[in-house]
Amino acid sequence: DAKTTQPPSMDCAEGRAANLPCNHSTISGNEYVYWYRQIHSQGPQYIIHGLKNNETNEMASLIITEDRKSSTLILPHATLRDTAVYYCIVRAGLGGGTSYGKLTFGQGTILTVHP
Amino acid sequence: GAGVSQSPSNKVTEKGKDVELRCDPISGHTALYWYRQSLGQGLEFLIYFQGNSAPDKSGLPSDRFSAERTGGSVSTLTIQRTQQEDSAVYLCASSPRFGNEQFFGPGTRLTVL
Numbered sequence: 666d667a668k669t670t671q672p673p674s675m676d677c678a679e680g681r682a683a684n685l686p687c688n689h690s691t692i693s694g695n696e697y698v699y700w701y702r703q704i705h706s707q708g709p710q711y712i713i714h715g716l717k718n719n720e721t722n723e724m725a726s727l728i729i730t731e732d733r734k735s736s737t738l739i740l741p742h743a744t745l746r747d748t749a750v751y752y753c754i755v756r757a758g759l760g761g762g763t764s765y766g767k768l769t770f771g772q773g774t775i776l777t778v779h780p
Numbered sequence: 781g782a783g784v785s786q787s788p789s790n791k792v793t794e795k796g797k798d799v800e801l802r803c804d805p806i807s808g809h810t811a812l813y814w815y816r817q818s819l820g821q822g823l824e825f826l827i828y829f830q831g832n833s834a835p836d837k838s839g840l841p842s843d844r845f846s847a848e849r850t851g852g853s854v855s856t857l858t859i860q861r862t863q864q865e866d867s868a869v870y871l872c873a874s875s876p877r878f879g880n881e882q883f884f885g886p887g888t889r890l891t892v893l
Contacts, residue, residue: 699880708784708871708884709823752822766811766830767839768882770823 687753784885805874
């Protein structure tokens with residue numbers, strides 16, 4: 666079972682910031698928060714990941730609360746091409762044994778960016 | 781560079797037939813994963829290969845499903861005696877040994893009639 670909870674859908678206006686929340690209240694110390702997205706009819710695409718510090722890359726920013734029980738993915742200037750299903754995933758770190766490799770996907774958030 | 785490739789892109793088969801799905805990972809990636817996505821469902825982990833270690837088969841739904849990875853590169857997912865509930869998109873991903881990002885292929889859409 667997925668260890669994360671996300672809203673089923675969200676809307677965002679083009680050019681505005683999209684803030685996608687995720688709850689992971691049972692996350693353990695060596696587990697990371699990963700975000701992937703899946704555009705219609707394509708394979709999932711990695712976006713960003715973090716452990717406890719906030720992270721930023723060319724695609725997005727990841728804000729993780731101090732208690733690590735929730736996080737927010739921020740797309741600073743959403744475009745129509747950002748319309749996709751966004752998955753928040755908790756994944757074991759390298760010391761996580763056989764559970765390290767696999768990703769456990771939940772239902773994700775359908776983000777619709779409209780003009 | 782070349783990404784993960786999968787073949788065929790679409791496969792239609794009759795119930796009871798065996799099918800083989802192929803995955804070519806990114807060159808040099810030691811980890812390879814299979815997932816499937818049924819209509820309206822999320823992605824479900826099936827199996828994970830890492831180098832020469834024993835694969836993690838914990839996600840295979842039944843003994844009709846098996847996978848091999850020859851020479852640490854190409855992988856084949858085999859489904860024997862296919863059932864209609866096996867209809868799904870089968871996705872393959874690869875990553876470097878200690879890589880954080882899994883790179884996904886375009887998937888094979890399997891339809892069992």
